[in-house]
Amino acid sequence: MSLRSPRSALRVGLLLACAAHASCGASPDYTAEDLEAATAQLRDHVRLRTFETGLLFGEGWVARAPDDAELRALYARQLAGWRLSREIREQADAVFTDDPDSPWGLHIQALGHLAGSDWDPAVEPSRRAWEALPLPEFAATYLQVLGYSDFEAAFDFLETLDAETRDTPELFAARAALENQARYRREDPAWADSSLATYTEMRERWPDHVDGYLRPAEDLFRANRSEEALPLIEQAVALSPGSVDVRQWHWWILFESEVLPADERRPAVEASIAEFQDAAPESVRGFSALAAMYRDLEDEQRARELEAAIVERDPTSRHASLVYLRQARAPSQELRRIREDHGEDSPEYRAQLEVVRDAVYEYLERPHYDDTYLGGAYIDLFYALQDMDPIPAEELAEAVRGLVEYERLNPHITYGTALRAMIDHTPYAEEAAELARNGLTASIDYVRRLRSIFDTEGELEQAARGSLSGVYDGMGWAYFKAGRIEDARHTLERALVLSENGQARFHVGQVYEHLAAEAEEREDEEQAVEWLDRAEDFYIAGFGGTRGENLNEAALEALYERRRGTRDGIEEYLATLDERDRIRRRERILESRVEAAGTYESFQLARLDGDFVDSADLEGKIAVLHFWGTWCGPCIAEMPGYQKFDARYRDDPEVAVLSISNDKATDVIEEYLAKNNFNFTVLVDDGYVNRSGVSAWPTTWFVDREGYVQFVKIGSTMKLDEEFSWRVEAIREDTGTP
Missing domain, CATH: 1.25.40.10 (Tetratricopeptide repeat domain)
Structure with missing residues (x-):
């Protein structure tokens, strides 16, 4: 097969023809x-x-x-x-x-x-x-x-x-x-x-x-x-x-x-290097390879000589840009060593922060082959500036702007950590909100680029929702700092709908405390107490029963003192948070019982092993029907809890726990279950989901012995085993044992 195109052959013919005719110009x-x-x-x-x-x-x-x-x-x-x-x-x-x-x-x-x-x-x-x-x-x-x-x-x-x-x-x-x-x-x-x-x-x-x-x-x-x-x-x-x-x-x-x-290793490498230098023309690419190898051989002087030759020969080349980058990154590597050896509060660490900053600024002034590595340089600059005391606000803001413009590999840093630092430590909260809005698309694109690392569409969606939640959290917090309280409230609440986010809970709590203060100014004490109660609930949910460095814990302590005027009894209060959170969640769940319970569409659905389950066989039992799919991010997030819940009632003759998957292919379900060591019962959808009117994922019905749906849970559940069992036991208590 010829590797030359017809068009190229035509050009050669024209060139030869031009050689015979002066009108075509120089031959x-x-x-x-x-x-x-x-x-x-x-x-x-x-x-x-x-x-x-x-x-x-x-x-x-x-x-x-x-x-x-x-x-x-x-x-x-x-x-x-x-x-x-x-x-x-x-x-x-x-x-x-x-x-x-x-x-x-x-x-x-x-x-x-x-x-x-x-x-x-x-x-x-x-x-x-x-x-x-x-x-x-x-x-x-x-x-x-x-x-x-x-x-x-x-x-x-x-x-x-x-x-x-x-x-x-x-x-x-x-x-x-x-x-x-x-x-x-x-x-x-x-x-x-x-x-x-x-x-x-x-x-x-x-x-x-x-x-x-x-x-x-x-x-x-x-x-x-x-x-x-x-x-x-x-x-x-x-x-x-x-x-x-x-x-x-x-x-x-x-x-x-x-x-x-x-x-024998070093002599063998040096012999190969000598042969290479005899066989190859000198080039900045060759110098770059040799410099890297000499650095592996711990010959730093020779490596630097070769890098100097690269810069001298072609200071605007890609390989020169790599030299500049290595020089700029070296102080950051030293900073990490100092932190491990001396800690972040040491004079050595504080002094090295200045060295990192100056090295990045010098790098940014260099000629760059392209902007590929500028994002990484701005990350180093941002982290150095963030650790300074005091934080240089204007420099920090410029570093974040640089991240937004050039960094493409780490949107969780750009639109998460960095943007929140800009909100908290600079006067540019309004600008930060706009940057966060632009980051929504970047975050989704980033997750999609990583599609291959996820086994199911659900895991991909879960990651996308988590990424979006982080961006909405930053946007909402920026609105709050800019004084746009209602925008902040709605945006932060949206972040929590997308994904569990302890930091977003802290931010929502701060918004609720602000609304409580406004109510107090209006002398609306009832409204103020309601907002403070809500703030406390969010802090408790974000606190999660853990101690240590936690924004929600600090906020709870401050709120405790604000409401009581003293810190007396705070340790006892914090020690009861888990139980308090549990009681409040249970109260809300029991209050969510369907007011006018109705029956559900009957079904005959196949299990993965081919046997059929008939809804008529559930009569006299409490049934839990859980609708999900491997493509559903929130479903995937709660599956470990669902497995535990299923195991809790597997041997209970009064309770039937069934999941109905909306996946199109059973092999996808089987692979997912096998990979995660899940063994709960899965029924395969045959169109029943549409017939029954389920349109949100996950959805779970809690059905009494007569076939009436007493509770409906839409969306994922953080503490599924506990909260699902409360619904089951509430139905059991109401109906008694037949």
Whole structure:
């Protein structure tokens, strides 16, 4: 199969035609054969991962043949080896200027996203490139992108490829990498063996392709199989002695494993370094790899000399930016050491906070290749400023603004810890509320990016609700500090509807205390007492019966003194909180009994084992019918409590506890139960949920012996076993034993 596009061939023909006609301008200084040889050589650099030499060679050829899109794509592949996303984008733009729909331009665009570890935006251009021009390298890129963005879709795509496309080194390497991912994504270690077998076949078919040796050596080393990894990486070194990628893994396997005696490791690494320096051209990428290795060898002086050479050669390069970042992060690492050795109240720790701040400011003034690492720098700055005494308010506010602009990996810090610090320690509460509002989308996007780590849709939803709850908490607290009391109240209460949140409970309690103070000013003592009671309830719920550093505990103590005018008896009061909370919760639950109890829709539903349960068989028993699904976050959150509740009544002949799952596939339910060691009875929905009118999740009915629903609980329950049993026992007491 030819790897040159028809469009590229057409351009070569036009260039040769122009050479024969003066009207076309200056003739090129190369022939069609020269161009073919150049692209072949660039492919060799990809095959051998000699991106340093390939970059220099490709740069020269792009200057000579700027209109050849395939040539630019091969040059972009060298740039991708360096992870130079900015330069790759420039190559894509150059191709799109001439042809906005060029498949080579789309391929380059996808490479640029991959170089920046930005998987989702790479999906569309890689797919379009493959569909427009079905080349193996395009298929391999699309497969790689899907492997990170939509793992199962990657396997589906692999099955659609024809034999000719699959029978190429690019697809063998991409398939083996996908199989290795499956080991973790599918939680099946057998996929690791499949991956290694694919690499073995690749070496047999294409013994001169370095990925057939390098990639399995990496995987074996990570699996602590260094004795198997070493011969493979040494074969890769023999194939490509000047490759940074190959040499780095050679050094790590020699030095960090026990394949060699301890006294032989350093000499072996140094010998490999000397061979590399003879084989490879000097480059900032090579200097960066060497600096990292010398630092592992504890030769800090040599590492710094190499980093100085990087900055001197190319102060605006990506590798120079990494040097600046390491220098900026070093004081933060020292700060952590000081905290462990001396504590946060020590003079050493306080002095180091200033060093961290100054180092970050210096880093922010440096030239940056892109903004990838600015978010991490602002995190270091924020934590240093937050620990200062006094906290510099204006600097803290600027640090939070920097986090909002640049930090993408830790929204729980940006829109949680940092935003609350901005609210509490700066005069910009109103601005913080607006920043929090913008953080709602960022938080959801972050959770969705982590979709693969969740086993069920319910677990994903639970995480999303928790993330949103934190953002609403920050927003509501900002409203409170800005004097927007009603906005604060509603927003904080919304945070608690989404997820249990002790800090939000403290913030709601503070709002209620403020409303109590307003009522006192109006001389409405009854209303004031009601607000204070509510504040106390929220503090108690957030207190959770634990002692130590807890905002709700401190608030309870302050409220106790406010209401009584003294701290006398406070220890006895705090000691009774658990029981007081329990009594109040039980009172509210018993008061929630359905006023006009009615019967429910009858059913015949299958259990997971295939046997059927008929609602008619529940007559004479107290029945608990719990509607849930593995896709439901609040359902998942309360399942451990439900398992405990089910076990409590499993042997009780008067009580039947049944769960009805709304999941579409029984295997999803079975896998979830097995993973969590749950064994409660699950009935499979056949449309009954819709027929019965259940529309909120989870929903639980508590049915008396005559079939009347006496209690309905909608939403999750923090202390499920206890609170569900109160309802069951209340029905038992009312109806008595038949």
